Amino acid sequence: MKFPKQHTLKDIASIISSEYIGADDFPVFGMNEIHVVEPGDIVFVDHPKYYDKALESAATVVLINKKVDCPEGKALLLSDDPFRDFNKLTSHFKPFQSSNVAIATSAxxxxxxxxxxxxxxxxxxxxxxxxxxxxxxxxxxxxxxxxxxxxxxxxxxxxxxxxxxxxxxxxxxxxxxxxxxxxxxxxxxxxxxxxxxxxxxxxxxxxxxxxxxxxxxxxxxxxxxxxxxxxxxxxxxxxxxxxxxxxxxxxxxxxxxxxxxxxxxxxxxxxxxxxxxxxxxxxxxxxxxxxxxxxxxxxxxxxxxxxxxxx
CATH class of the missing domain: 2.160.10.10 (Hexapeptide repeat proteins)
Known part of the structure:
Protein backbone atom coordinates (compact mmCIF):
# COMPACT_ATOMS: atom_id res chain seq x y z
CA MET A 1 0.00 0.00 0.00
CA LYS A 2 1.48 3.29 -1.12
CA PHE A 3 0.74 6.50 0.76
CA PRO A 4 -0.86 9.41 -1.14
CA LYS A 5 2.35 11.39 -0.64
CA GLN A 6 5.87 10.87 0.69
CA HIS A 7 6.26 11.00 4.46
CA THR A 8 9.29 11.14 6.72
CA LEU A 9 10.41 8.74 9.40
CA LYS A 10 9.64 11.42 11.98
CA ASP A 11 6.07 11.78 10.60
CA ILE A 12 5.43 8.04 10.89
CA ALA A 13 6.94 7.81 14.37
CA SER A 14 4.66 10.60 15.56
CA ILE A 15 1.55 8.74 14.31
CA ILE A 16 2.37 5.65 16.38
CA SER A 17 4.24 7.46 19.21
CA SER A 18 7.37 5.38 18.76
CA GLU A 19 11.10 5.92 19.01
CA TYR A 20 13.10 5.56 15.83
CA ILE A 21 16.61 5.05 14.53
CA GLY A 22 17.45 6.99 11.39
CA ALA A 23 17.37 10.50 10.01
CA ASP A 24 14.28 12.61 10.76
CA ASP A 25 13.73 13.14 7.04
CA PHE A 26 14.31 9.50 6.00
CA PRO A 27 11.72 8.97 3.20
CA VAL A 28 8.76 6.63 3.65
CA PHE A 29 6.50 5.88 0.68
CA GLY A 30 4.22 3.09 1.91
CA MET A 31 3.73 -0.03 4.01
CA ASN A 32 3.55 -3.67 3.01
CA GLU A 33 3.78 -7.25 4.15
CA ILE A 34 7.11 -9.03 3.86
CA HIS A 35 6.24 -10.88 0.61
CA VAL A 36 5.47 -7.69 -1.35
CA VAL A 37 7.73 -5.02 0.19
CA GLU A 38 9.67 -2.56 -1.95
CA PRO A 39 12.26 0.10 -1.14
CA GLY A 40 10.53 2.93 0.73
CA ASP A 41 8.08 0.58 2.46
CA ILE A 42 7.53 -0.14 6.14
CA VAL A 43 7.44 -3.80 7.16
CA PHE A 44 6.63 -5.03 10.66
CA VAL A 45 8.16 -7.92 12.60
CA ASP A 46 7.37 -9.05 16.14
CA HIS A 47 9.06 -12.45 16.47
CA PRO A 48 12.81 -13.12 16.77
CA LYS A 49 12.49 -15.96 14.25
CA TYR A 50 11.74 -13.41 11.50
CA TYR A 51 13.99 -10.50 12.52
CA ASP A 52 16.67 -11.27 9.94
CA LYS A 53 14.14 -11.81 7.17
CA ALA A 54 12.59 -8.40 7.81
CA LEU A 55 15.90 -6.59 8.25
CA GLU A 56 17.28 -8.12 5.06
CA SER A 57 14.11 -7.55 3.01
CA ALA A 58 13.61 -4.86 0.38
CA ALA A 59 11.79 -2.72 2.95
CA THR A 60 13.83 0.29 4.05
CA VAL A 61 11.89 0.89 7.29
CA VAL A 62 11.43 -1.94 9.80
CA LEU A 63 8.85 -1.68 12.59
CA ILE A 64 10.35 -3.96 15.24
CA ASN A 65 9.99 -4.76 18.95
CA LYS A 66 13.70 -4.98 19.77
CA LYS A 67 16.53 -2.49 19.52
CA VAL A 68 18.93 -4.03 16.99
CA ASP A 69 21.72 -2.80 14.75
CA CYS A 70 20.18 -0.82 11.92
CA PRO A 71 21.27 -2.05 8.46
CA GLU A 72 22.97 0.50 6.28
CA GLY A 73 20.55 2.55 4.21
CA LYS A 74 17.57 1.63 6.38
CA ALA A 75 15.70 2.95 9.41
CA LEU A 76 13.97 1.39 12.40
CA LEU A 77 10.74 2.18 14.22
CA LEU A 78 10.91 0.79 17.77
CA SER A 79 7.63 -0.45 19.22
CA ASP A 80 6.55 -2.64 22.12
CA ASP A 81 3.81 -4.01 19.83
CA PRO A 82 4.52 -3.80 16.07
CA PHE A 83 1.28 -5.61 15.18
CA ARG A 84 -0.76 -2.97 17.00
CA ASP A 85 1.19 -0.11 15.46
CA PHE A 86 0.96 -1.53 11.94
CA ASN A 87 -2.81 -1.52 12.47
CA LYS A 88 -2.62 2.11 13.63
CA LEU A 89 -0.89 3.04 10.39
CA THR A 90 -3.49 1.18 8.31
CA SER A 91 -6.28 2.97 10.15
CA HIS A 92 -4.54 6.30 9.64
CA PHE A 93 -3.81 5.97 5.92
CA LYS A 94 -6.76 3.77 4.92
CA PRO A 95 -9.60 4.49 7.36
CA PHE A 96 -13.00 2.86 6.96
CA GLN A 97 -15.39 5.08 5.03
CA SER A 98 -19.07 4.47 5.57
CA SER A 99 -21.59 4.82 2.76
CA ASN A 100 -25.31 5.57 2.81
CA VAL A 101 -25.97 4.89 -0.86
CA ALA A 102 -26.02 1.69 -2.93
CA ILE A 103 -23.49 3.02 -5.45
CA ALA A 104 -20.87 5.40 -4.04
CA THR A 105 -20.54 8.75 -5.76
CA SER A 106 -16.81 8.15 -6.16
CA ALA A 107 -17.35 4.84 -8.01
Missing amino acids: KIGVNSVVQPNCFIGNNVIIGDNCIIHSNVSIYDDTVIGDNVIIHAGTILGASAFYYKNRPEGFDQLKSGGRVVIKNNVDIGALCTIDRGVTGDTTIGEGSKLDNQIQVGHDTIIGKKCLIASQTGIAGCVVIEDEVTLWGQVGVKSGITIAKGTEIYAQSGLGHSTDKNKTYFGSPAFEAREKFKEMAYIRKIPELIEKLKNK
Whole structure:
Protein backbone atom coordinates (compact mmCIF):
# COMPACT_ATOMS: atom_id res chain seq x y z
CA MET A 1 0.00 0.00 0.00
CA LYS A 2 1.48 3.29 -1.12
CA PHE A 3 0.74 6.50 0.76
CA PRO A 4 -0.86 9.41 -1.14
CA LYS A 5 2.35 11.39 -0.64
CA GLN A 6 5.87 10.87 0.69
CA HIS A 7 6.26 11.00 4.46
CA THR A 8 9.29 11.14 6.72
CA LEU A 9 10.41 8.74 9.40
CA LYS A 10 9.64 11.42 11.98
CA ASP A 11 6.07 11.78 10.60
CA ILE A 12 5.43 8.04 10.89
CA ALA A 13 6.94 7.81 14.37
CA SER A 14 4.66 10.60 15.56
CA ILE A 15 1.55 8.74 14.31
CA ILE A 16 2.37 5.65 16.38
CA SER A 17 4.24 7.46 19.21
CA SER A 18 7.37 5.38 18.76
CA GLU A 19 11.10 5.92 19.01
CA TYR A 20 13.10 5.56 15.83
CA ILE A 21 16.61 5.05 14.53
CA GLY A 22 17.45 6.99 11.39
CA ALA A 23 17.37 10.50 10.01
CA ASP A 24 14.28 12.61 10.76
CA ASP A 25 13.73 13.14 7.04
CA PHE A 26 14.31 9.50 6.00
CA PRO A 27 11.72 8.97 3.20
CA VAL A 28 8.76 6.63 3.65
CA PHE A 29 6.50 5.88 0.68
CA GLY A 30 4.22 3.09 1.91
CA MET A 31 3.73 -0.03 4.01
CA ASN A 32 3.55 -3.67 3.01
CA GLU A 33 3.78 -7.25 4.15
CA ILE A 34 7.11 -9.03 3.86
CA HIS A 35 6.24 -10.88 0.61
CA VAL A 36 5.47 -7.69 -1.35
CA VAL A 37 7.73 -5.02 0.19
CA GLU A 38 9.67 -2.56 -1.95
CA PRO A 39 12.26 0.10 -1.14
CA GLY A 40 10.53 2.93 0.73
CA ASP A 41 8.08 0.58 2.46
CA ILE A 42 7.53 -0.14 6.14
CA VAL A 43 7.44 -3.80 7.16
CA PHE A 44 6.63 -5.03 10.66
CA VAL A 45 8.16 -7.92 12.60
CA ASP A 46 7.37 -9.05 16.14
CA HIS A 47 9.06 -12.45 16.47
CA PRO A 48 12.81 -13.12 16.77
CA LYS A 49 12.49 -15.96 14.25
CA TYR A 50 11.74 -13.41 11.50
CA TYR A 51 13.99 -10.50 12.52
CA ASP A 52 16.67 -11.27 9.94
CA LYS A 53 14.14 -11.81 7.17
CA ALA A 54 12.59 -8.40 7.81
CA LEU A 55 15.90 -6.59 8.25
CA GLU A 56 17.28 -8.12 5.06
CA SER A 57 14.11 -7.55 3.01
CA ALA A 58 13.61 -4.86 0.38
CA ALA A 59 11.79 -2.72 2.95
CA THR A 60 13.83 0.29 4.05
CA VAL A 61 11.89 0.89 7.29
CA VAL A 62 11.43 -1.94 9.80
CA LEU A 63 8.85 -1.68 12.59
CA ILE A 64 10.35 -3.96 15.24
CA ASN A 65 9.99 -4.76 18.95
CA LYS A 66 13.70 -4.98 19.77
CA LYS A 67 16.53 -2.49 19.52
CA VAL A 68 18.93 -4.03 16.99
CA ASP A 69 21.72 -2.80 14.75
CA CYS A 70 20.18 -0.82 11.92
CA PRO A 71 21.27 -2.05 8.46
CA GLU A 72 22.97 0.50 6.28
CA GLY A 73 20.55 2.55 4.21
CA LYS A 74 17.57 1.63 6.38
CA ALA A 75 15.70 2.95 9.41
CA LEU A 76 13.97 1.39 12.40
CA LEU A 77 10.74 2.18 14.22
CA LEU A 78 10.91 0.79 17.77
CA SER A 79 7.63 -0.45 19.22
CA ASP A 80 6.55 -2.64 22.12
CA ASP A 81 3.81 -4.01 19.83
CA PRO A 82 4.52 -3.80 16.07
CA PHE A 83 1.28 -5.61 15.18
CA ARG A 84 -0.76 -2.97 17.00
CA ASP A 85 1.19 -0.11 15.46
CA PHE A 86 0.96 -1.53 11.94
CA ASN A 87 -2.81 -1.52 12.47
CA LYS A 88 -2.62 2.11 13.63
CA LEU A 89 -0.89 3.04 10.39
CA THR A 90 -3.49 1.18 8.31
CA SER A 91 -6.28 2.97 10.15
CA HIS A 92 -4.54 6.30 9.64
CA PHE A 93 -3.81 5.97 5.92
CA LYS A 94 -6.76 3.77 4.92
CA PRO A 95 -9.60 4.49 7.36
CA PHE A 96 -13.00 2.86 6.96
CA GLN A 97 -15.39 5.08 5.03
CA SER A 98 -19.07 4.47 5.57
CA SER A 99 -21.59 4.82 2.76
CA ASN A 100 -25.31 5.57 2.81
CA VAL A 101 -25.97 4.89 -0.86
CA ALA A 102 -26.02 1.69 -2.93
CA ILE A 103 -23.49 3.02 -5.45
CA ALA A 104 -20.87 5.40 -4.04
CA THR A 105 -20.54 8.75 -5.76
CA SER A 106 -16.81 8.15 -6.16
CA ALA A 107 -17.35 4.84 -8.01
CA LYS A 108 -16.67 4.78 -11.76
CA ILE A 109 -18.69 2.47 -13.99
CA GLY A 110 -17.68 2.00 -17.62
CA VAL A 111 -19.54 2.17 -20.91
CA ASN A 112 -22.26 -0.47 -21.48
CA SER A 113 -21.75 -1.98 -18.01
CA VAL A 114 -24.88 -3.11 -16.16
CA VAL A 115 -25.36 -3.19 -12.38
CA GLN A 116 -28.47 -5.15 -11.41
CA PRO A 117 -30.70 -4.18 -8.46
CA ASN A 118 -29.64 -4.60 -4.83
CA CYS A 119 -25.90 -4.38 -5.46
CA PHE A 120 -23.52 -2.39 -3.30
CA ILE A 121 -20.65 -0.58 -5.03
CA GLY A 122 -18.21 0.98 -2.54
CA ASN A 123 -16.02 4.04 -2.50
CA ASN A 124 -13.45 4.46 -5.28
CA VAL A 125 -14.52 1.27 -7.05
CA ILE A 126 -13.67 1.12 -10.76
CA ILE A 127 -15.71 -1.08 -13.10
CA GLY A 128 -14.63 -1.29 -16.75
CA ASP A 129 -16.65 -1.46 -19.95
CA ASN A 130 -19.17 -4.13 -20.96
CA CYS A 131 -19.46 -5.72 -17.51
CA ILE A 132 -22.50 -7.37 -15.93
CA ILE A 133 -22.83 -7.24 -12.15
CA HIS A 134 -25.77 -9.41 -11.12
CA SER A 135 -28.07 -8.73 -8.17
CA ASN A 136 -26.91 -8.76 -4.54
CA VAL A 137 -23.22 -8.45 -5.35
CA SER A 138 -21.20 -6.45 -2.81
CA ILE A 139 -18.06 -4.74 -4.10
CA TYR A 140 -16.07 -3.18 -1.27
CA ASP A 141 -14.03 0.02 -1.46
CA ASP A 142 -11.13 0.40 -3.90
CA THR A 143 -11.88 -2.74 -5.93
CA VAL A 144 -10.77 -2.52 -9.58
CA ILE A 145 -12.64 -4.51 -12.24
CA GLY A 146 -11.55 -4.66 -15.87
CA ASP A 147 -13.56 -4.91 -19.09
CA ASN A 148 -15.96 -7.71 -20.11
CA VAL A 149 -16.28 -9.10 -16.59
CA ILE A 150 -19.35 -11.04 -15.39
CA ILE A 151 -20.01 -11.38 -11.65
CA HIS A 152 -22.96 -13.50 -10.57
CA ALA A 153 -25.41 -12.97 -7.73
CA GLY A 154 -24.33 -12.88 -4.11
CA THR A 155 -20.59 -12.61 -4.69
CA ILE A 156 -18.56 -10.43 -2.31
CA LEU A 157 -15.34 -8.73 -3.38
CA GLY A 158 -13.06 -7.09 -0.84
CA ALA A 159 -13.90 -8.48 2.61
CA SER A 160 -11.16 -8.34 5.25
CA ALA A 161 -8.26 -10.77 5.37
CA PHE A 162 -8.55 -13.76 7.72
CA TYR A 163 -5.37 -12.81 9.58
CA TYR A 164 -5.29 -12.77 13.40
CA LYS A 165 -2.82 -12.54 16.25
CA ASN A 166 -3.62 -14.76 19.22
CA ARG A 167 -3.53 -12.66 22.38
CA PRO A 168 -4.45 -13.73 25.95
CA GLU A 169 -7.65 -11.68 25.77
CA GLY A 170 -8.65 -13.00 22.33
CA PHE A 171 -7.84 -12.80 18.63
CA ASP A 172 -6.67 -9.44 17.24
CA GLN A 173 -7.26 -8.93 13.52
CA LEU A 174 -4.64 -7.41 11.23
CA LYS A 175 -6.52 -4.67 9.42
CA SER A 176 -6.83 -4.81 5.66
CA GLY A 177 -5.90 -1.81 3.52
CA GLY A 178 -5.35 -3.58 0.21
CA ARG A 179 -7.56 -4.15 -2.82
CA VAL A 180 -9.17 -6.75 -5.05
CA VAL A 181 -8.20 -6.45 -8.72
CA ILE A 182 -10.16 -8.35 -11.38
CA LYS A 183 -8.57 -8.29 -14.85
CA ASN A 184 -10.35 -8.32 -18.23
CA ASN A 185 -12.62 -11.15 -19.44
CA VAL A 186 -13.03 -12.80 -16.04
CA ASP A 187 -16.20 -14.68 -15.03
CA ILE A 188 -17.00 -15.09 -11.33
CA GLY A 189 -19.85 -17.39 -10.31
CA ALA A 190 -22.51 -16.94 -7.66
CA LEU A 191 -21.72 -16.69 -3.94
CA CYS A 192 -17.95 -16.38 -4.33
CA THR A 193 -15.90 -14.52 -1.73
CA ILE A 194 -12.62 -12.84 -2.65
CA ASP A 195 -10.81 -11.10 0.22
CA ARG A 196 -8.82 -7.91 -0.20
CA GLY A 197 -5.08 -7.84 0.34
CA VAL A 198 -3.72 -6.81 3.73
CA THR A 199 -1.64 -4.09 2.07
CA GLY A 200 -1.32 -5.36 -1.52
CA ASP A 201 -3.75 -6.73 -4.10
CA THR A 202 -5.69 -9.96 -4.38
CA THR A 203 -5.70 -10.48 -8.15
CA ILE A 204 -7.72 -12.60 -10.58
CA GLY A 205 -5.89 -12.76 -13.91
CA GLU A 206 -7.20 -12.09 -17.38
CA GLY A 207 -9.54 -14.71 -18.84
CA SER A 208 -9.82 -16.80 -15.67
CA LYS A 209 -13.16 -18.43 -14.87
CA LEU A 210 -14.44 -19.11 -11.36
CA ASP A 211 -17.41 -21.37 -10.61
CA ASN A 212 -19.89 -20.80 -7.76
CA GLN A 213 -19.02 -20.78 -4.05
CA ILE A 214 -15.26 -20.25 -4.23
CA GLN A 215 -13.17 -18.62 -1.49
CA VAL A 216 -9.98 -16.74 -2.41
CA GLY A 217 -7.84 -15.52 0.49
CA HIS A 218 -5.99 -12.25 0.93
CA ASP A 219 -3.08 -11.32 -1.35
CA THR A 220 -3.51 -14.42 -3.49
CA ILE A 221 -2.61 -13.95 -7.16
CA ILE A 222 -4.43 -16.03 -9.76
CA GLY A 223 -2.89 -15.97 -13.23
CA LYS A 224 -4.35 -15.90 -16.74
CA LYS A 225 -6.80 -18.49 -18.12
CA CYS A 226 -7.23 -20.42 -14.88
CA LEU A 227 -10.29 -22.61 -14.34
CA ILE A 228 -11.52 -23.08 -10.75
CA ALA A 229 -14.52 -25.29 -9.92
CA SER A 230 -17.09 -24.96 -7.17
CA GLN A 231 -16.37 -25.06 -3.43
CA THR A 232 -12.64 -24.63 -3.84
CA GLY A 233 -10.94 -22.83 -0.95
CA ILE A 234 -7.69 -20.98 -1.58
CA ALA A 235 -5.82 -19.57 1.41
CA GLY A 236 -3.97 -16.26 1.53
CA CYS A 237 -0.70 -15.40 -0.22
CA VAL A 238 -0.96 -18.19 -2.79
CA VAL A 239 0.50 -17.69 -6.27
CA ILE A 240 -1.43 -19.55 -8.97
CA GLU A 241 0.34 -19.27 -12.29
CA ASP A 242 -1.32 -19.24 -15.73
CA GLU A 243 -3.58 -21.99 -17.10
CA VAL A 244 -4.04 -23.85 -13.83
CA THR A 245 -7.15 -26.01 -13.27
CA LEU A 246 -8.56 -26.68 -9.81
CA TRP A 247 -11.53 -29.03 -9.76
CA GLY A 248 -14.31 -29.04 -7.14
CA GLN A 249 -13.65 -28.85 -3.39
CA VAL A 250 -9.91 -28.46 -3.67
CA GLY A 251 -8.24 -26.92 -0.62
CA VAL A 252 -5.01 -24.92 -1.04
CA LYS A 253 -2.58 -24.08 1.77
CA SER A 254 -1.31 -20.53 2.23
CA GLY A 255 1.96 -19.27 0.81
CA ILE A 256 2.56 -21.89 -1.88
CA THR A 257 2.96 -21.59 -5.66
CA ILE A 258 0.88 -23.63 -8.10
CA ALA A 259 2.97 -23.78 -11.26
CA LYS A 260 1.74 -23.07 -14.78
CA GLY A 261 -0.44 -25.79 -16.29
CA THR A 262 -1.00 -27.67 -13.03
CA GLU A 263 -4.24 -29.63 -12.68
CA ILE A 264 -5.60 -30.58 -9.24
CA TYR A 265 -8.31 -33.25 -9.15
CA ALA A 266 -11.46 -32.80 -7.06
CA GLN A 267 -11.40 -32.96 -3.25
CA SER A 268 -7.62 -32.77 -3.10
CA GLY A 269 -5.80 -30.99 -0.29
CA LEU A 270 -2.69 -29.24 -1.61
CA GLY A 271 -0.06 -28.38 0.98
CA HIS A 272 3.02 -27.82 -1.17
CA SER A 273 4.11 -26.03 -4.33
CA THR A 274 3.71 -27.93 -7.60
CA ASP A 275 5.75 -28.60 -10.72
CA LYS A 276 4.79 -27.21 -14.10
CA ASN A 277 2.18 -29.12 -16.17
CA LYS A 278 1.70 -31.91 -13.64
CA THR A 279 -1.51 -33.42 -12.21
CA TYR A 280 -2.14 -33.96 -8.50
CA PHE A 281 -4.71 -35.82 -6.43
CA GLY A 282 -5.44 -36.79 -2.84
CA SER A 283 -5.29 -35.28 0.62
CA PRO A 284 -2.47 -34.62 1.10
CA ALA A 285 -2.09 -34.27 -2.67
CA PHE A 286 0.63 -36.09 -4.61
CA GLU A 287 1.21 -36.61 -8.30
CA ALA A 288 -1.97 -38.28 -9.51
CA ARG A 289 -0.34 -41.26 -11.25
CA GLU A 290 1.59 -42.19 -8.09
CA LYS A 291 -1.47 -41.66 -5.92
CA PHE A 292 -3.57 -43.97 -8.08
CA LYS A 293 -0.84 -46.66 -7.92
CA GLU A 294 -0.81 -46.32 -4.14
CA MET A 295 -4.60 -46.75 -4.02
CA ALA A 296 -4.36 -49.86 -6.20
CA TYR A 297 -1.75 -51.36 -3.88
CA ILE A 298 -3.91 -50.62 -0.83
CA ARG A 299 -6.85 -52.44 -2.42
CA LYS A 300 -4.68 -55.56 -2.67
CA ILE A 301 -3.88 -55.64 1.05
CA PRO A 302 -6.90 -57.82 2.07
CA GLU A 303 -5.99 -60.32 -0.67
CA LEU A 304 -2.38 -60.46 0.53
CA ILE A 305 -3.50 -60.96 4.14
CA GLU A 306 -5.69 -63.89 3.10
CA LYS A 307 -2.79 -65.47 1.23
CA LEU A 308 -0.59 -65.18 4.31
CA LYS A 309 -3.30 -66.74 6.50
CA ASN A 310 -3.64 -69.73 4.18
CA LYS A 311 0.07 -70.54 4.04
